[in-house]
Amino acid sequence: MFYESDGESVSLKIKAQPGASRSEFAGLYGDEAIKIRIAAAAVEGAANKELVKFLSKAFKVPKSSIRFKSGETAKIKILQFPYTEKFREFLDKLEIRN
Numbered sequence: 001m002f003y004e005s006d007g008e009s010v011s012l013k014i015k016a017q018p019g020a021s022r023s024e025f026a027g028l029y030g031d032e033a034i035k036i037r038i039a040a041a042a043v044e045g046a047a048n049k050e051l052v053k054f055l056s057k058a059f060k061v062p063k064s065s066i067r068f069k070s071g072e073t074a075k076i077k078i079l080q081f082p083y084t085e086k087f088r089e090f091l092d093k094l095e096i097r098n
Contacts, residue, residue, distance in 0.1 A: 002034045003091075005083055011069060012055075014077045018047035023054040028094070033076055048072060055079065059086045 004011045015029035020037035029035040040050035048068070056063045061081045071077035 002028065002032060008083055009080055010083050010087055011078055011080045014051070014079060016047060016051060016075055016077055018042040023050055025058075048077075051077075051079075055081065059084050059090070 002013045013033040015033040015035045016038055017026065017035060018038045019041055020039050022037070023039040024037050026035040026037050036051065036054065038047045038050050038054070040046040052063050052066045055061070055066055059081065061084055066079055066081040069078040069080050
């Protein structure tokens with residue numbers, strides 16, 4: 001499963017693909033992660049900053065509430081942030097497509 005939730009927060013496993021023309025969700029990466037294309041190069045933390053900004057907008061959470069649990073320098077990352085209505089809607093859309 002690509003995420004875990006305790007009802008208050010979410011740990012999301014992400015396969016990051018830096019260097020894309022725009023930041024966007026790109027579907028599931030197997031059953032283990034969600035793939036996200038990042039519109040920034042993997043240089044000096046730019047891709048991680050863009051990833052946090054993208055998730056903040058997508059799930060309506062403050063950037064300061066998103067933290068890396070692991071994988072800050074890896075392609076597969078785990079980020080934790082508050083569980084929001086937008087995240088629940090995101091999950092609902094994924095289940096409709098599958």
